[in-house]
Amino acid sequence: xxxxxxxxxxxxxxxxxxxxxxxxxxxxxxxxxxxxxxxxxxxxxxxxxxxxxxxxxxxxxxxxxxxxxxxxxxxxxxxxxxxxxxxxxxxxxxxxxxxxxxxxxxxxxxxxxxxxxxxxxxxxxxxxxxxxxxxxxxxxxxxxxxxxxxxxxxxxxxxxxxxxxxxxxxxxxxxxxxxxxxxxxxxxxxxxxxxxxxxxxxxxxxxxxxxxxxxxxx
Amino acid sequence: xxxxxxxxxxxxxxxxxxxxxxxxxxxxxxxxxxxxxxxxxxxxxxxxxxxxxxxxxxxxxxxxxxxxxxxxxxxxxxxxxxxxxxxxxxxxxxxxxxxxxxxxxxxxxxxxxxxxxxxxxxxxxxxxxxxxxxxxxxxxxxxxxxxxxxxxxxxxxxxxxxxxxxxxxxxxxxxxxxxxxxxxxxxxxxxxxxxxxxxxxxxxxxxxxxxxxxxxxxxxxxxxxxxxxxxxxxxxxxxxxxxxxxxxxxxxxxxxxxxxxxxxxxxxxxxxxxxxxxxxxxxxxxxxxxxxxxxxxxxxxxxxxxxxxxxxxxxxxxxxxxxxxxxxxxxxxxxxxxx
Numbered sequence: 001x002x003x004x005x006x007x008x009x010x011x012x013x014x015x016x017x018x019x020x021x022x023x024x025x026x027x028x029x030x031x032x033x034x035x036x037x038x039x040x041x042x043x044x045x046x047x048x049x050x051x052x053x054x055x056x057x058x059x060x061x062x063x064x065x066x067x068x069x070x071x072x073x074x075x076x077x078x079x080x081x082x083x084x085x086x087x088x089x090x091x092x093x094x095x096x097x098x099x100x101x102x103x104x105x106x107x108x109x110x111x112x113x114x115x116x117x118x119x120x121x122x123x124x125x126x127x128x129x130x131x132x133x134x135x136x137x138x139x140x141x142x143x144x145x146x147x148x149x150x151x152x153x154x155x156x157x158x159x160x161x162x163x164x165x166x167x168x169x170x171x172x173x174x175x176x177x178x179x180x181x182x183x184x185x186x187x188x189x190x191x192x193x194x195x196x197x198x199x200x201x202x203x204x205x206x207x208x209x210x211x212x213x214x215x216x217x218x
Numbered sequence: 219x220x221x222x223x224x225x226x227x228x229x230x231x232x233x234x235x236x237x238x239x240x241x242x243x244x245x246x247x248x249x250x251x252x253x254x255x256x257x258x259x260x261x262x263x264x265x266x267x268x269x270x271x272x273x274x275x276x277x278x279x280x281x282x283x284x285x286x287x288x289x290x291x292x293x294x295x296x297x298x299x300x301x302x303x304x305x306x307x308x309x310x311x312x313x314x315x316x317x318x319x320x321x322x323x324x325x326x327x328x329x330x331x332x333x334x335x336x337x338x339x340x341x342x343x344x345x346x347x348x349x350x351x352x353x354x355x356x357x358x359x360x361x362x363x364x365x366x367x368x369x370x371x372x373x374x375x376x377x378x379x380x381x382x383x384x385x386x387x388x389x390x391x392x393x394x395x396x397x398x399x400x401x402x403x404x405x406x407x408x409x410x411x412x413x414x415x416x417x418x419x420x421x422x423x424x425x426x427x428x429x430x431x432x433x434x435x436x437x438x439x440x441x442x443x444x445x446x447x448x449x450x451x452x453x454x455x456x457x458x459x460x461x462x463x464x465x466x467x468x469x470x471x472x473x474x475x476x477x478x479x480x481x482x483x484x485x486x487x488x489x490x491x492x493x494x495x496x497x498x499x500x501x502x503x504x505x506x507x508x509x510x511x512x513x514x515x516x517x518x519x520x521x522x523x524x525x526x527x528x529x530x531x532x533x534x535x536x537x538x539x540x541x542x543x544x545x546x547x548x549x550x551x552x553x554x555x556x557x
Binding site: 115117118120121122123124125126127128129131135138139 | 326
């Protein structure tokens, strides 16, 4: 393969990786941030158990998620009628499940650590429940952004689920991590290392961007 | 003319999570437009009372009537738009002083074009002109307290509740905050209820003082506040009032003195006759009203007094509206506030 073709392929793989991971992280953020926030601010029976379960799910092996999603999406599975197995959508589903507990748990931790007086102060100044909740989220935003970044880091670096439900199809569902696994298995260490370096560079760039943004805000 | 009642609390009970009863108010009224102080030691329920009056906490039992209307669940959000509370050790949100002070305007959807002028005006009130762009991170405790005060005044509330408003303020600024409190009451027409440990401050600033102890109101704002001059004569200590009469006290420093006579300590009986004592004043009952379990009396005479008695005592002693009475003030009941 010429270096130009190689470059194009690496670029394509990077595009698939970023697309699926960003979509999965966005969807997980939309669910997990409100969930983590509500768990933190509401008192209910079984709260401690729920938090313990969510914390445990953060360590869920990616292959277990891959297996679960595979069972769900396979032709004979309950969601088989969707016909999305071995498509980027299937990878999004897997990564969404992986990101959920991380963003929820870290949002819960970030919101819990916001001074209780923030809500009381906002209410004392006439805020509605929604306005005071928004103020709590704003005061805990650094921790919440860190939660989203951690979720993104988890999904862009995972391989087990992506390979099981995506199928590692060249030009379609091949992500950087599945490509690294494949090239290493084929003995193409140079390409594997190149892809690994690109993956690290992407992760570092995103973290630096967030860090710069947070630095400006604070 | 009867005064408008701002708050009327009946049978209020507040229980905290460990089951402790932290507030137990049988009956309390706070008039509109007044400057009221809530005094009492730590744990007496001052802050709890203020949070209930600020509609931040709902008591487990009892009834709150605000401006004649019973407060129902769900009314609190609307009421918090006109009633505000400045907490002890207030918290400022991250960001600039401007963002903090403008918060009340933002959530009330006041047009953005008005923010700058209103924020500047509020900061000028608390002597913090030019602080708009400052970050809250570098502020001292006193500055934080004053920014919090400005943040609560910027939207021109009708009721302001101040929890230990001068607690973090340095001595040099206390007078400024006290003047500000009186200005807010006078200029904005806001009713102010403040909690304080400082009895002298309470009497210096306010029209009424509510004394609390162990979650209960022990005296409800009917005390008598006077100022006069300390005198010594034949081994006795007196305070002479500007209006003429004098009161014997166990001891007092010379010079100008402010002092208080608790309404419940005054012994009143119908004249002629009445009680005996060195501080004996005649007058006419100009007002009688039943408040909770007590009858409140106003006696006009050489020493105008407000007193509180049980209804059966009022009847037994033949006290009636418009009747002549003798009021006896025990010297040991007089409390010197400052000199």
